[in-house]
Structures are given as structure tokens and as C-alpha cells.
Amino acid sequence: MDIFLAQLLNALLYAAVLFLIAGGLSLIFGVMRIVNLAHGSLYALGAYVMAWGLGRLAGESGSEPVYLIALLPVAAVAVGATGAVVEPILLRPLYARAEEYQLLLTFGLLLILEDAMRYIWGPTPLTASPLWAAFGTLHLMGATYPRYNVVVILLGVLTAVLLWAFVFKTRFGVMLRATSQNRRMAAALGINVGGVYVQAFALGCLMAGLAGAVIVPIQGAVLGMGVDALVLAFVVVVIGGLGSLDGALVGALIVGVVRTVAIQYFPELELAVLYLIAAVVLITRPAGLLGRA
Amino acid sequence: MSLLLAQGLRKSFGETRAVNGVDFRVEPEELISLVGSNGAGKTTLVNLLSGLLRPDAGQIAFDGADITALSVGARIRAGIARSFQLVNLFDQLNVLDNVRLAIFSRDGVTRQPLRLAERDTRARNEAMEILGEFGLESKWDTPAAGLAQGERKLLDVAVAYALRPKLILLDEPTSGVGTREKGVIMEAIASVVRERFLAAVIVEHDMDVVFTYSDRIVMMHQGAVLAEGTPDQIRADERVSAVLLGKG
Amino acid sequence: MSESEHSPDAAVTLAPARAVPRIRAVPWFAVALALLALVLPFLEGVPLIGWLASPFQRIQLTYGLVFGIAALAFNLLLGYTGLLSFGHAVFFGSAAYATGLLVKYLHVSSMEGFLLAGCVSSLVLAAGFGAVCVRYTRIFFSILTLALSQVVWALALKFFWITNGTDGLRIPTPTLLLGLVGVPDDKVRFLSFTYYYYVLAVFFICMVALGMIAASPFGKALQAIRDNEIRAQFVGIEVWRYRWSAFVVSGAFTGVAGTLFAPLNGLTTPDILHWTFSGKIVFMTVLGGFKSFSGPILGGVAYNYLETYVIKTTEYWQMLLGIILVALVLVMPQGIIGALGWIIHRRSGRR
Ligand SMILES: Nc1ncnc2c1ncn2[C@@H]1O[C@H](COP(=O)(O)OP(=O)(O)OP(=O)(O)O)[C@@H](O)[C@H]1O
Numbered sequence: 001m002d003i004f005l006a007q008l009l010n011a012l013l014y015a016a017v018l019f020l021i022a023g024g025l026s027l028i029f030g031v032m033r034i035v036n037l038a039h040g041s042l043y044a045l046g047a048y049v050m051a052w053g054l055g056r057l058a059g060e061s062g063s064e065p066v067y068l069i070a071l072l073p074v075a076a077v078a079v080g081a082t083g084a085v086v087e088p089i090l091l092r093p094l095y096a097r098a099e100e101y102q103l104l105l106t107f108g109l110l111l112i113l114e115d116a117m118r119y120i121w122g123p124t125p126l127t128a129s130p131l132w133a134a135f136g137t138l139h140l141m142g143a144t145y146p147r148y149n150v151v152v153i154l155l156g157v158l159t160a161v162l163l164w165a166f167v168f169k170t171r172f173g174v175m176l177r178a179t180s181q182n183r184r185m186a187a188a189l190g191i192n193v194g195g196v197y198v199q200a201f202a203l204g205c206l207m208a209g210l211a212g213a214v215i216v217p218i219q220g221a222v223l224g225m226g227v228d229a230l231v232l233a234f235v236v237v238v239i240g241g242l243g244s245l246d247g248a249l250v251g252a253l254i255v256g257v258v259r260t261v262a263i264q265y266f267p268e269l270e271l272a273v274l275y276l277i278a279a280v281v282l283i284t285r286p287a288g289l290l291g292r293a
Numbered sequence: 294m295s296l297l298l299a300q301g302l303r304k305s306f307g308e309t310r311a312v313n314g315v316d317f318r319v320e321p322e323e324l325i326s327l328v329g330s331n332g333a334g335k336t337t338l339v340n341l342l343s344g345l346l347r348p349d350a351g352q353i354a355f356d357g358a359d360i361t362a363l364s365v366g367a368r369i370r371a372g373i374a375r376s377f378q379l380v381n382l383f384d385q386l387n388v389l390d391n392v393r394l395a396i397f398s399r400d401g402v403t404r405q406p407l408r409l410a411e412r413d414t415r416a417r418n419e420a421m422e423i424l425g426e427f428g429l430e431s432k433w434d435t436p437a438a439g440l441a442q443g444e445r446k447l448l449d450v451a452v453a454y455a456l457r458p459k460l461i462l463l464d465e466p467t468s469g470v471g472t473r474e475k476g477v478i479m480e481a482i483a484s485v486v487r488e489r490f491l492a493a494v495i496v497e498h499d500m501d502v503v504f505t506y507s508d509r510i511v512m513m514h515q516g517a518v519l520a521e522g523t524p525d526q527i528r529a530d531e532r533v534s535a536v537l538l539g540k541g
Numbered sequence: 542m543s544e545s546e547h548s549p550d551a552a553v554t555l556a557p558a559r560a561v562p563r564i565r566a567v568p569w570f571a572v573a574l575a576l577l578a579l580v581l582p583f584l585e586g587v588p589l590i591g592w593l594a595s596p597f598q599r600i601q602l603t604y605g606l607v608f609g610i611a612a613l614a615f616n617l618l619l620g621y622t623g624l625l626s627f628g629h630a631v632f633f634g635s636a637a638y639a640t641g642l643l644v645k646y647l648h649v650s651s652m653e654g655f656l657l658a659g660c661v662s663s664l665v666l667a668a669g670f671g672a673v674c675v676r677y678t679r680i681f682f683s684i685l686t687l688a689l690s691q692v693v694w695a696l697a698l699k700f701f702w703i704t705n706g707t708d709g710l711r712i713p714t715p716t717l718l719l720g721l722v723g724v725p726d727d728k729v730r731f732l733s734f735t736y737y738y739y740v741l742a743v744f745f746i747c748m749v750a751l752g753m754i755a756a757s758p759f760g761k762a763l764q765a766i767r768d769n770e771i772r773a774q775f776v777g778i779e780v781w782r783y784r785w786s787a788f789v790v791s792g793a794f795t796g797v798a799g800t801l802f803a804p805l806n807g808l809t810t811p812d813i814l815h816w817t818f819s820g821k822i823v824f825m826t827v828l829g830g831f832k833s834f835s836g837p838i839l840g841g842v843a844y845n846y847l848e849t850y851v852i853k854t855t856e857y858w859q860m861l862l863g864i865i866l867v868a869l870v871l872v873m874p875q876g877i878i879g880a881l882g883w884i885i886h887r888r889s890g891r892r
């Protein structure tokens with residue numbers, strides 16, 4: 001029973017982080033029709049900024065959980081700002097061209113970001129596990145579970161709710177949806193499409209950065225984490241439906257559960273099973289479980 | 294026997310009944326104009342006949358065989374070709390290749406990866422001949438994307454024509470071009486249709502053009518056939534003039 | 542130079558062009574490059590270009606030609622059919638792994654045996670993957686090829702008792718021409734001379750074959766599908782079937798490249814199955830210029846030099862690749878060949 005609960009929480013933890021990454025990827029695709037291959041690297045960037053910030057703070061006054069909470073938005077905003085710079089300079093010139101170019105460009109960005117992080121923060125992983133330990137554990141129905149992990153799960157839920165409210169309840173959300181449905185029509189209605197694009201891209205990046213930041217106490221910042229995350233995020237959005245936020249949520253939950261089960265019972269096939277699920281979904285439901293065609 | 298016989302065709306898009314119970318026939322060697330105001334369902338009817346869309350209900354027979362369930366490719370092999378209201382061309386290929394491709398495909402040689410397209414003088418000559426019939430031979434080396442609107446319209450028809458169909462469906466072959474060019478395009482179409490004994494269905498808005506070239510006119514309104522007959526009959530039909538005047 | 546006379550461009554000149562004359566000879570510099578490649582090993586003592594003929598340089602060129610085959614094959618999909626695959630590493634890698642497994646389990650040492658196994662394995666994979674992927678276009682095609690190729694990568698990594706995991710499989714130097722050329726004593730000499738010519742010959746065969754395919758009615762049909770899928774359907778082309786055929790041909794030739802790579806590298810590791818290697822194949826193709834037939838060859842060769850020399854000078858060579866790719870996309874989308882064409886054009890324009 002307690003094992004089961006712990007596993008369930010693990011699945012949820014995993015799903016929460018994946019939702020943050022894949023939700024951003026899907027948001028960007030939904031609005032701009034761009035698949036950002038550098039998205040995973042932006043997630044990694046969030047992790048590195050966070051780990052670095054924590055390291056600096058810890059150097060002065062030990063590790064306090066409150067620093068962590070304070071630094072989360074900083075790291076996320078830093079990544080969001082990166083997105084706000086990248087979109088107008090690199091992506092905007094490409095909107096009139098074939099979409100393959102956008103894919104190529106973001107692949108180039110991926111290569112640049114991966115090495116830039118290696119250059120800045122070196123090849124050794126940055127960790128903040130003392131912080132994770134400082135959060136202590138939680139006793140839940142006979143199971144002990146790290147308290148920080150629960151915080152991450154709650155954060156994932158909170159983001160999902162906020163994002164939903166943002167997209168469906170605010171004026172900007174209306175513009176976002178209008179632009180995603182018909183770019184030309186939106187422009188004709190007087191919506192500043194360029195502005196919407198920057199903000200959507202930055203918001204997507206911010207979510208990736210937040211995901212990177214929250215994961216740091218659990219697994220640190222490691223080279224290559226971005227590329228792995230990207231492929232997993234693809235699996236999520238392919239299952240849920242590229243461009244759909246609900247889809248990202250459902251996809252993240254499915255991947256979270258499947259992965260937790262797979263690690264338990266057939267670890268060699270964990271990744272292969274995930275890719276296979278994605279492929280099967282694409283074959284049977286090309287638009288994903290919740291995507292619009 | 295009619296070349297094409299469609300009965301009870303229906304097609305809806307959500308609430309919109311684009312084609313709502315249409316019977317339609319084409320006799321051999323007949324040039325039919327399909328007219329009607331915007332949104333009357335003309336393009337949808339052409340899409341149903343050419344296989345781009347599947348009807349919700351109804352049957353289509355061509356040359357004595359039921360083609361309702363046939364794919365686009367099978368209909369082309371049976372002898373139905375079409376052009377498009379919004380020009381559909383192979384933009385990066387040159388004018389010659391656009392036509393030649395239809396010839397290759399018609400002759401089944403596109404399945405052969407180990408012969409050279411340029412070596413096929415027969416296909417090249419035929420393509421140049423077709424371009425000549427449409428007055429495009431001097432542009433043979435221009436990429437399709439580099440043509441003027443009127444030339445693009447002509448090429449779109451030429452590609453369909455190169456398939457050597459029995460029936461050619463032309464969706465607004467003169468839309469978006471000036472009056473003078475319109476005459477040129479219609480002349481070219483009418484002459485190949487007559488010379489090759491093709492049957493043709495031409496969607497057209499300009500009633501002067503329609504009355505000049507048609508053997509028969511079919512008028513659609515709100516997804517149904519409102520009137521049909523010879524140009525003289527249509528000219529005299531009050532319902533037709535009501536719709537035409539109502540349209541402005 | 543009989544090889545280049547058989548190239549598709551030469552045939553264009555031979556074709557009797559009655560209706561419209563069309564003259565396009567094999568460019569002199571292509572002939573010159575081919576000749577140079579042919580006599581290269583004998584130029585070691587020649588001043589000025591001797592350094593280019595050193596064994597090290599010849600091995601580099603061999604790598605470049607191998608990548609050139611992969612990029613050419615890849616471009617049948619990207620440039621001609623309009624499909625951007627992010628999973629081509631799987632065809633390259635699976636052929637190399639087929640070679641490695643042939644050595645490990647069946648102790649085969651014949652290069653022709655390797656080529657057969659490599660070709661068959663990538664062909665079978667491409668036929669299967671293609672059946673799934675070609676129903677999709679654009680981004681969805683890219684992601685699907687990526688996901689499927691990652692399945693193979695994950696399997697190669699995890700079934701380490703078969704594939705040796707990240708250590709990879711060792712590939713000894715093979716015998717060539719069905720054993721006519723036996724296992725050599727001097728490995729460097731073998732790779733830089735015998736194997737160099739072997740790869741050169743296979744390269745020419747692949748180039749001519751792919752060139753034929755690209756210039757055939759079939760190739761035209763692929764370009765038609767690339768330009769306008771709907772219209773292609775309405776001239777009677779079965780779009781999926783042609784895409785599938787292009788996918789399989791592309792995969793099989795990429796497999797040839799992978800097989801040639803195996804003995805050259807002496808080792809196959811899961812890297813060459815990973816999607817980032819697919820990205821590198823994409824990079825080569827775009828670098829050379831995917832709008833032309835021969836661009837990818839230049840791209841493959843140039844990529845290899847880039848990798849070799851940049852790795853020596855900086856450990857951040859990925860970053861450089863990324864910057865080059867971004868710059869290419871933004872300011873030079875036609876790649877090296879486009880830039881060369883532009884320069885030549887301006888030169889002749891000024892005269
Ligand atoms: N793919 C589609 N999805 C939804 N509605 C459609 C679609 N195609 C056509 N319609 C609708 O069906 C009706 C008939 O359209 P159709 O294109 O057949 O008209 P048309 O007679 O060709 O008009 P026009 O002269 O403007 O070309 C219109 O109301 C149109 O909005």
C-alpha cells in the first residue's frame with residue numbers, strides 16, 4: 001500500500017515536471033506553429049541558473065528552503081527573457097518561409113545552448129540536494145515521502161490552474177486563442193500578432209525554465225538533461241495532441257505513470273515503451289488524444 | 294448514354310448544406326457551364342465529381358460504371374480531370390515539367406526510377422505541343438511560380454488537359470484575370486475542347502462568356518440546381534434573372 | 542572520365558532536344574574534382590597540394606564521401622520529396638550495427654557481406670518506418686521519424702549483452718571484393734589507399750544511381766508531391782506510395798553510407814543511432830545546399846572537415862555548428878553550393 005502510494009506520487013511528480021515542459025512546447029506550437037527543438041535546452045538553462053543561484057546563496061549563508069522558493073521565479077523569468085530575445089531576432093525572419101527552416105533554426109539553437117551551458121557552468125553537474133533534504137519528509141498514510149516532491153506536485157497543479165485561467169479568462173488569453181486559430185484573421189481584427197508571438201514564446205520558455213528550476217533540488221543540473229527532456233516532451237505532446245494544453249496535461253500524466261511502472265518492472269524497455277506509445281498514438285490518432293486536427 | 298450521371302448528391306459541412314440533392318448529367322462532347330452566386334455549391338459539386346470529397350449521399354456513374362467509391366487516381370484513369378479555382382501548380386517545377394508530369398503519370402512511367410525524364414522525347418514533344426495549344430510554349434522554362442495570373446490559370450487547365458481526359462472539370466478558369474485575358478483563356482479552352490471532342494464542365498461567373506460558349510447551362514442556388522437548359526432557355530428564365538439581378 | 546559521363550547531367554546533353562534546345566554539360570569543375578579524387582593518392586610528393594594527399598587527409602576525405610552518400614540519400618527526402626526526417630541516423634546506424642553483429646556472431650569479414658547486411662537491415666527498417674511515417678507531412682513527419690528512431694536507439698543502448706551498450710561493437714578491417722583483397726597488415730595504408738578507392742567507387746555508384754532516380758519521371762513525381770500534394774494526386778500520382786518508395790530508397794542508401802562508415806571508424810556506438818546524429822545529417826545537407834542535387838556531397842565533405850578541425854581547436858564545436866546552422870538558415874539558405882553559384886554568377890556578370 002505505502003509502496004503504491006509512493007509510486008503514485010513519483011508518477012505525479014514526474015508528470016508535473018513534464019507538464020511544465022511539454023505545456024510550454026505545446027503552447028508555443030499552438031500559437032505559432034513552431035516546434036521548438038531548443039525547448040529542452042531552455043529547460044536545462046532554467047536548471048543551471050537555479051543551481052548556480054542556489055550555489056551562490058548557499059556559499060554565503062547555508063541552504064535555506066526560503067531561498068529556493070525565492071529563486072524559482074528568478075530562474076524561470078531569466079529563461080522567459082531569453083525566449084523574448086530569441087523570438088524577434090531569430091524566429092521572426094522565418095515566418096514567411098517553409099516551416100522546415102524553423103525546425104533547423106531551433107536545432108541550431110539547441111546546439112548553441114547545450115555548449116553555452118557547458119562553457120559557463122562546466123562539465124560537472126551542479127547539485128542542491130542538501131536543500132532537498134532540508135525540506136524534510138512527510139508521513140502519509142504510513143508512507144514516508146520527501147516533502148519537496150510534494151511541493152513540486154502542488155506547483156505543477158497550481159501552474160496548470162493558473163495557465164488555464166490565463167488562457168481562458170484573460171483578455172490576453174482571448175488574443176492568444178484568436179491568433180492560434182487564425183493568424184490573418186487576428187491581425188485583421190487589430191490584434192498585434194507580433195506582440196502575441198513574443199509573449200507566447202516567452203511564456204512557453206518561462207514554463208520550461210520553471211520546470212528546470214524546480215527539478216534542481218531533486219536531480220541537479222546535468223549536461224544532456226535538456227535533450228532527454230525534449231524527446232520526452234515530444235512523447236507527451238504527441239500523445240496529448242500537439243498544440244493542446246489539456247493534451248499536455250493528459251500526456252504528462254500518462255507518461256508519468258507509464259514511466260514509473262516501467263522503471264519498476266521492465267527498466268531496459270522504459271524508453272522504448274514510451275516512444276512506442278507515442279508512435280502508436282500518432283498512427284491511430286494523428287492529432288493526439290485531445291488535439292484538434 | 295450520358296457520359297456522367299450523378300444522382301441525389303448531398304454534401305454538408307456541419308450545418309452548411311453545400312450540395313443538397315443535386316442531379317447532374319454530362320453528355321459526350323458537351324460543354325456545360327455551371328453558374329450560380331458565391332457559395333451556391335459549384336466548387337463542392339466539382340469536388341464531389343472529381344473525388345476530392347466523398348458525398349454524404351448519392352451516386353455518380355461515369356462511362357457506364359459506378360465511380361462513387363473510386364479514389365481520385367482511379368477517376369483520373371477513368372477519364373475525369375480537373376483544374377482548380379485557386380490555382381494548384383507545381384510551383385518550383387518549370388512550365389514544361391508541370392505538363393510533362395501529367396503525361397508521365399498518365400502513361401504510368403512515373404513508377405520507373407531508372408530512366409531519365411529528359412530522354413523521353415515523345416513526352417517532351419507532346420508537352421510542348423500542349424503548351425503551344427495554350428500559348429505557353431515560350432514560357433516553357435519558367436518556374437510555375439514565376440508566371441502571371443492569367444498564365445497560371447492557363448497552365449492549370451493545360452495540366453488537366455494533358456491527362457487526355459474524356460471529361461474535364463474547370464473550376465473558374467478565368468477568375469482573377471482581366472477581360473481581355475479572359476477571352477484568350479476561354480478561346481483556348483473552347484478550341485481544345487471542341488477539337489478533341491472532350492466534354493467539359495466550366496464553372497464561370499461572367500454570363501457573357503457563359504452564353505457565348507455553352508451548349509448547356511446549369512444554374513445552382515443554395516446547394517440545389519435552380520434551372521438548366523440551353524443558353525436561350527436560360528436567358529428567358531425568370532428565376533435565373535431574379536437570382537442574377539438579386540446578386541447585383 | 543567515364544564515371545562522370547554517365548552522370549545524369551551528361552545524359553541531358555546527349556538527349557536529342559528537338560522542341561527546345563537544352564544544353565547543360567557536366568560542369569568542368571565537377572570533372573576536375575573527380576579526376577583529382579582519382580589520382581589523389583599519387584600526389585603525395587607534389588608541392589602545394591601534397592599535404593592534401595597525405596594518408597590522414599585521404600582518410601578524412603573518405604569520411605567525407607561516406608557522409609556525402611548519407612546526405613545525398615537524405616536529400617532525396619528533404620530536397621526532392623519535401624520531407625524533413627529527424628530519424629535518418631537509424632538507417633545509418635542500423636547498417637553499421639548490422640555490420641558489427643555480423644562480425645560478432647557470424648565472424649564475417651567480407652565487405653560485400655557487410656554491405657548486403659547493412660543494406661537489407663536499413664531497407665527493412667525503412668520499409669517499416671516508412672509505412673507508418675509517410676502518411677504524415679511537415680512537423681508531424683519529423684517528430685514521428687524522431688520518435689521511431691529513438692526506439693531503436695533505446696533498444697541498442699539497453700540490450701547491451703547483444704550490442705555492448707555504450708562501448709559499442711568493434712569492426713575489424715574487412716576483406717574487399719569477395720576476399721580478393723585480403724586483410725592487410727598496415728591498417729593506415731589500407732584505409733587511406735585500398736579502402737579509399739573502394740569508398741570512392743561505391744560513392745560514384747550511389748551518386749549516379751541517386752542522380753538517375755532524381756532525374757527520372759519518378760523523381761519528378763517526388764518533386765511534384767513536394768510542391769503540391771493535392772495537385773499531384775490530381776495528375777494521378779498515389780502520394781503515399783511515392784513517398785514510401787522515396788523513404789525506402791533514401792533509407793537504403795543511407796544504410797550503404799552507414800556500412801562504409803563502420804570499418805572506417807572501427808567501432809559502432811549508439812551515438813550514430815541517436816537523433817542528434819540525425820540532426821547532423823540534416824546539418825550536412827543544409828550546409829551543402831538542399832535545393833540542388835550535388836550540394837549535399839559538398840556538405841558531407843565540408844561537415845567532416847569542420848568536425849575534424851574544429852574539435853581540435855575547441856571543445857565547444859557543437860556551438861560552432863549551431864552558429865553556422867543558424868547563420869545558414871538566416872542568410873544563406875541555399876548552402877555552400879548556393880553561395881558558390883552566387884559568386885560564379887557575379888563573376889561572369891561583371892565580365
Ligand atoms: N471545406 C469546407 N468546409 C466548410 N464549409 C465549406 C467548405 N467548402 C465549402 N463550404 C461551404 O459550402 C458552401 C458552398 O461552397 P462552394 O465553395 O461550393 O461555393 P461556390 O459555388 O464554389 O462559390 P464561389 O463562387 O464563391 O466559388 C459555402 O457556404 C461554403 O462556405
Ligand SMILES: [Mg+2]
Pocket residue numbers: 335336337378
Ligand atoms: Mg467555387
